[in-house]
Amino acid sequence: MANTPSTMIPLGTIAPDFYLRDTNSNNSFSFEDCRGEKGTVVFFICNHCPFVLHVIEEMIRIVNDYRVQGIGFVAISSNDIIKYPQDGPEQMTEFAYNNDFEFPYLFDVSQEVAKAYQAACTPDFYLFDDLNKLVYRGQMDDSRPDNGVSVSGSDLRSAIDGVVSGRGINPEQKPSIGCNVKWK
Structure with a gap:
């Protein structure tokens, strides 16, 4: 397994648009x-990455917990097939x-969307506020396959809680770690 970190694009970045097939x-x-x-x-994910497989159940729990609170979700796969x-x-x-995805799972065949987001790994997480400004990017939590830390989603959940409640989000954020995006 490769341990590739997120690139951590600047907070405040406006969400790059896309138009991809679900x-x-x-x-x-x-x-939009x-x-x-x-x-x-x-979420930038893929089907086979052990880091994605490690967190997928918590990722689905997060979606189910927060979509009813006004948070939208979309997953994108950009790997070279x-x-x-x-x-x-x-x-x-x-x-x-x-x-049990109840949100779009989009295929980025050209990899242009991954480049626009500067996605580096799977999973890679980006949270945008109601003005489409980036307020969080990085890890779901400290858990990794085989590190013994339980998957909790704590970092991503804390950031989403901040968006939902309108309070500040800690700008000190840890990069996600995962398999690198498989570039063409």
């Missing part, structure tokens, strides 16, 4: 289509179904 519905979605009234979380066919659209559909 592997669940075959509809296409923009950032996915955004929530209070904020939006963009020639070298990593297990991350192709058909497999994404199956992965989303098996993990």
